[in-house]
Amino acid sequence: MKSKFFYLLTTLGIFLTLYSCGNSQQNNGALSSNAADRVYVAPGEHDDYYAFISGGFSGQLSVYGLPSGRLFKVIPVFSQDAEKAYGYNEETKPMLNTSHGFIPWDDSHHPDISQTNGELDGRWVFINGNNTPRIAKIDLSVFETTEIIEIPNSAGNHSSAFVTENTEYVVAGTRFSVPVPQRDMPISEYKGNFKGALTFISVEPEHGHMDIAFQLMMPGFDYDLSHPGRGKSHGWFFFSTYNSEEASTLMEVNASQNDKDFIAAVNWKAIEEYVKNGGGTMMPANYAHNVYDEGTHMATSTMKKEVRVVNPSEVPGAVFLLPTPKSPHGCDVDPSGEYIVGAGKLSADLTVHSFTKMLDAIENEKYEGEAYGIPILSFEDVRAGTVSQPGLGPLHTEFDGQGNAYTTFFISSEVVKWKLGTWEVLDRQPCYYSVGHLMIPGGNSRKPFGQYVVAMNKITKDRYLPTGPEVTQSAQLYDISGDKMELLLDFPTVGEPHYAAGIAADIVKQRSKKIFELQNNNHPYGIKSDADVRVERDGKDVHVYMSMIRSHFNPDNIEGIRVGDRVYFHVTNLEQDYDVPHGISMIGANTSELLIMPGQTETFVWEPKQPGVWPFYCTDFCSALHQEMQGYVRVSPADNSPDLRWSLGE
């Protein structure tokens, strides 16, 4: 009898579950029946949005289309990429130079697209290297990294790389405070001695060249994330902090003791004015500034020797601290610029500050105290509201431009939609699993494209076919155009999809270059036609000025190379047709292939180690006669070699 009763209950339970599934489809994450239609982009059609999804520990930036989730390109930024010879060829090696020497890797976190008047202009993407602090700029006319600047006095460059509303500055804040300048000292003397540098990098409006304008030397907290003010709060920048305890060991406990940490509000316009009037001091430093020139197709690395530092306590009205509960992580500003959302990751609530109330508190000097000379405002004077108990482990918030905010919750693994102003929770959708950042295209601007949100998950477990212990991380696409969010698509990502920036495709795609004009090629070893093809010896260095065009190399026979030579293959692609790159690789070369775009010149070095006749070939299937695109180099003993000669078709 007992078992029969149990059976009945179970059956009833199953029935109820099914019934509720049918009724509350959107609440349990089930797909609506036409989800496939809504993400389907027919063959030959284009996606509506570009999504630039960072690779986290891969150090790169991936380019996806939305809503399809198709991967188009992985742009190498901070890590060597043998596929594209980035960091392997002679032209791009300087891009990865730092004050610590050549570094083939970094941890790329937060991409942000350049803005004009608070709207995305689609010219550049900036992204931070977390580990060896750097900021990179990707030029969206070529989808290549064209500039990297190292950040001195910084460590764990995490509250970066966010741009102000006219791309006046890209901002890089340090996560780890360190001795400034670096010196040998006991770690236990952290408190009061370590500093947190917030770096403002000016961006030259025409070409986007970066230069460190000033570094604000803040107290030794951890500066976690940041966002610019916009609209009414343009001119301010907001940084979340944790470890206001200034602990240096067992951080998970010791940096989680204070009930409230801070959001630091920085009036950068006031500091800019201060610096313009000669404020701040030039401090000796050593950091690399690497610039890739599209004309010479080459990067140069320059070591810079000083940086301007500003002590916040010496600039009245420049910095204020807004108490924010429990180690806030995300620090996000709504499209109007009024609300600053602090996601206290150890709190169950979300705190929203009001810019207007903050200005009022500052004007009336309602200070609660100070930290190292920086005024602390009172929590209740700046708080606009609290989203009460929306989930567990709030991290990041983006906005749809319709008065709604979307916050990720790492621990409860969900995205929660709530309303600005009333602070009521409107909807929630699960994430699979443990979501970090989320991205609404334009969600960090005055004008979000509020159609989709992409959630980026750290853990996938059983969501895809297993691939051994290491499984893919993933992104999830939700339609947010209706009242309720709808999950449409899962797609795997490259590396860790740490954060992303999205933009309407139309803004970017017509600016995308098809070829490099050969006549504008100013590479010092480039050639403009077959008439310039030659091989020159300079001691043990041999320079091959080679051309490639369908379907041959010129020269394709070279003799007179000796064991012990350093042979530089400077290879110019003479093609001027869209999507006709050629590659080249030499047997035994201790480097990657080259992949050379039409009109471009790239260089690899080969050091032959034994006599013989050694072939090279085109590595990119370029044409019907790609297999015939090959050549030979004769290598002779150092003391007995024929004269240097080269030829094609003789």
Place this chain on the structure above:
Amino acid sequence: MLLAALLPLLLFVFPLWKITLEAPQYPTPLGMYIHINDFTDANPHDIKNINLMNHYVGMKYIPDAIPEFKIFPIGIAITTFIGLLVFWKGNHRWYLYWFLLMVAVSTAGLIDFYIWEYQYGHDLDPKAIMKFTNPDGSVMGFQPPFFGSKDILNFRAHSYPQLGAYSLGLGIALALVAYWLGKKETTSKKLFS
């Protein structure tokens, strides 16, 4: 008649002819304009890319210049001068002569164009990478169509006159119209006199 005489001068402004090549790999087709004194790209680097395609089957590169580029402008200059002279001095009878002259000159131009196309399509390098034969065993030619559209291997080729040619044609036609009007006028004058 003045308009008739002047219209052919537009050949110096607008292209005479256009050859377009479509293929799956060229979502933007390759194209070449033929002007009275020049070949130009429809889109940047098109001629270079046509040459690159055509070298596989042994076709010669499209030359930078051909003798016609010198002869044709002089021809048009002379016929325009004659046309103006006819307008100034001549009567309708002379309009007809100018019309016939222009028809003859244009026909000569078209025949020359056809011969050039034929040679371009048939004078192939014996070391051509790819050799194609017709079903009857003869060597396949790659002559672009003279007028209209035609499939050549993976390409669909189109060949059509452009604004310059239309101006020339309209000029010639207007001369004939001027002749008819002139003739009518004289006839009616005769009737009423």
